[in-house]
Amino acid sequence: MKRFKRILSVLLAVTFIVSCAAITANANPALGDEDYKQYLRNKGFPETYVTRLADLHVQHPQWIFEPLMVTNINSSFTWDYVVYNEIWGPSGGEDNNLIDSSSSYSAYWLKYGSYDSGKCPVSEATLKFFMDPRNFLNEKRIFMFKELAYPAGTDTCTVESVNQVFNGTFMHNAVVPGSDNPQSLTYAQVVYNTSVAAGVDPMFVASRLRQEKGVDGNTKPLLNGKCGDKLWEYYDNWTDGANGSHSYSELTSYNGYYNYFNIEASGNGYFNIYLNAMKEAKNSGWNTHMKALTGGIPKVKQKYIDQYQNTLYLQKFNIDPRSGRMFWGQYMQTVYAVHDEAYSTFKGYLAYDLTDKAFTFSIPVFSGMPETPQSDPGTKFTDTSRFLSHIDEPACGTPQDGVKRNSLTFNFADSTVFYVGGWSVHTKARSAYQFSVDGGDWVNAQSHLRGDVQNATSGYTQGSMNAFNVSVDMANYGLGTHVVRIRGKLENNETYPIASFTLSCIAEGGEIELNTSTYKLGDTASGKTITNINAGESVSSLLSKLNDECRIIDEAGYTVSSGILKTGYKVQYYKYSMVFDEAIVIVKADTTCDGIVNGKDLIRAKKMANSSEKGYIEAVDFDGTNSISQSDLNTLTSLIGK
Numbered sequence: 001m002k003r004f005k006r007i008l009s010v011l012l013a014v015t016f017i018v019s020c021a022a023i024t025a026n027a028n029p030a031l032g033d034e035d036y037k038q039y040l041r042n043k044g045f046p047e048t049y050v051t052r053l054a055d056l057h058v059q060h061p062q063w064i065f066e067p068l069m070v071t072n073i074n075s076s077f078t079w080d081y082v083v084y085n086e087i088w089g090p091s092g093g094e095d096n097n098l099i100d101s102s103s104s105y106s107a108y109w110l111k112y113g114s115y116d117s118g119k120c121p122v123s124e125a126t127l128k129f130f131m132d133p134r135n136f137l138n139e140k141r142i143f144m145f146k147e148l149a150y151p152a153g154t155d156t157c158t159v160e161s162v163n164q165v166f167n168g169t170f171m172h173n174a175v176v177p178g179s180d181n182p183q184s185l186t187y188a189q190v191v192y193n194t195s196v197a198a199g200v201d202p203m204f205v206a207s208r209l210r211q212e213k214g215v216d217g218n219t220k221p222l223l224n225g226k227c228g229d230k231l232w233e234y235y236d237n238w239t240d241g242a243n244g245s246h247s248y249s250e251l252t253s254y255n256g257y258y259n260y261f262n263i264e265a266s267g268n269g270y271f272n273i274y275l276n277a278m279k280e281a282k283n284s285g286w287n288t289h290m291k292a293l294t295g296g297i298p299k300v301k302q303k304y305i306d307q308y309q310n311t312l313y314l315q316k317f318n319i320d321p322r323s324g325r326m327f328w329g330q331y332m333q334t335v336y337a338v339h340d341e342a343y344s345t346f347k348g349y350l351a352y353d354l355t356d357k358a359f360t361f362s363i364p365v366f367s368g369m370p371e372t373p374q375s376d377p378g379t380k381f382t383d384t385s386r387f388l389s390h391i392d393e394p395a396c397g398t399p400q401d402g403v404k405r406n407s408l409t410f411n412f413a414d415s416t417v418f419y420v421g422g423w424s425v426h427t428k429a430r431s432a433y434q435f436s437v438d439g440g441d442w443v444n445a446q447s448h449l450r451g452d453v454q455n456a457t458s459g460y461t462q463g464s465m466n467a468f469n470v471s472v473d474m475a476n477y478g479l480g481t482h483v484v485r486i487r488g489k490l491e492n493n494e495t496y497p498i499a500s501f502t503l504s505c506i507a508e509g510g511e512i513e514l515n516t517s518t519y520k521l522g523d524t525a526s527g528k529t530i531t532n533i534n535a536g537e538s539v540s541s542l543l544s545k546l547n548d549e550c551r552i553i554d555e556a557g558y559t560v561s562s563g564i565l566k567t568g569y570k571v572q573y574y575k576y577s578m579v580f581d582e583a584i585v586i587v588k589a590d591t592t593c594d595g596i597v598n599g600k601d602l603i604r605a606k607k608m609a610n611s612s613e614k615g616y617i618e619a620v621d622f623d624g625t626n627s628i629s630q631s632d633l634n635t636l637t638s639l640i641g642k
Helices: 033-043 047-059 079-087 103-108 124-131 159-165 187-198 202-213 227-237 248-252 270-284 289-303 312-316 337-351 451-456 539-543 599-609 630-639
Strands: 008-018 064-069 098-100 119-121 360-365 387-393 402-412 417-426 430-437 446-448 467-473 480-490 495-507 520-524 527-533 550-553 570-575 578-587
Touching: 033 047, 033 064, 033 495, 047 064, 047 480, 047 495, 079 124, 098 103, 159 187, 159 202, 159 337, 187 202, 187 289, 202 289, 202 337, 227 248, 227 270, 270 289, 312 337, 387 495, 417 430, 417 480, 417 495, 430 446, 430 467, 467 480, 539 550, 599 630
Parallel strands: 064 360, 527 578
Antiparallel strands: 008 402, 008 495, 098 119, 387 417, 417 467, 430 480, 446 467, 480 495, 520 527, 550 570, 570 578
């Protein structure tokens, strides 16, 4: 039996990712690494953004990155301009960005702080480090750029993931106190329900609460119901920034009010910080915990998200020129708050395996940025984890830091399996290697221990799995261009990029062949057909006369392997999930397409003859005139009952 020769050529544009740092609306296109980089460039991302985002794309191909072209919105908003205004400008000022006064933060100070809150103004180098988006384009911190609006129907988080963000704080697994919570709803349930109703990302709200309230915020003045007493204590002793003219009754009237989000909690010294926050709470009527939560969430949306501060980054650095309060309308003074909030959000998603959702990240881009990102002035915020990776097959050279690319061609005569092997080591323990095809689900690859790797790569955590084998049957994906990605997974479920392969799968076209002269293969009025088949002949009899790559399907498209042949069945030359050739099965006298010849076929043939019904005329065109004649009807009549 003749079989067609077939060739599956796999052209691999390989992006092999190795790095000294563990970098960790619309849909993303299914692009390979180089094409994806060009896609990012076309959007407007500079090259120093592109390389980092491409690494993240290997880890999370569903993530969508959008540039916020700040300078394009207003040409005066260059990098130097926004930095100057944040730290020196009349709308900004040194009290815009503060950091802890502990000596361990001294590398970040502009000067030792004179703020009663125990904070110091940051240096320009510190501000540049935290303002430079390129420093945080990794898996842990990218969430500072995640869009915070939560459109109806979004499913990127759960009540459980919100509760995970609260882990270790007074809100974790805790019921919101107060008689106006008769259903005993937990903090996580209230935050989730209220946020979704308001169109705000619940994970953002949870991270903001964690950042603002910390582990034991319920014992502090803004939540313990006794802030008025604390204000009077400061004022009576003239400490912590106390100023102005106030009475005991005025200040203690703030007892029984709550401010979960520290809205308007700003000023020099705790007296002013607390007083401003309590004025907001009292004016808003937040005299229960439930009111402060359910009222605070929509207010955060109104005051920030709806005012062009739709990311954590923009709530810390209000640099969108469309905002009516540039540089001063910022949520928090602590310069690293957004850095920590982003990580809290990431950990919440990570705990419930939600990191591969289709998140959209809006990332600021400024003209005039330095060629390299501003470095961390100290060591507090530097990620020291590292990894090294190598692809053995197909070979890609010596492992090195940075990005390595190869372009290779593979020819498969009989096998459609794409195989790649290699190794990777990390400063943290790994739990798995995974691969994904075309942005689909991640699948665990085979992993094993290689002694030569263990001996040659000191300084990394070896464990029992430092090597991997990935085998993918590309026949399941068909012809065309596909992308196979490989990533490592750490013990805490964080991931890091290893490689991205673009596979252009092509195959030599085939066609239907018959090894018998009984059946006739040719072109007719209905298209390509197989004729001269008698009623009652079996599917298996026709299959035995076809080349091996052929299959028979019914009119619904399901494969048929037994039973009798029926007019309207199709023979397909099918390979690599593609149809290369197709022919319609025509059974003699079977106009009703049931494989049986009886009076119903004559009735339908007459209707086809007078054009009142359509059908396969080849089934009754016995005289070869490409029409149904009286002679054809007579022949059909003679066949009925035989």
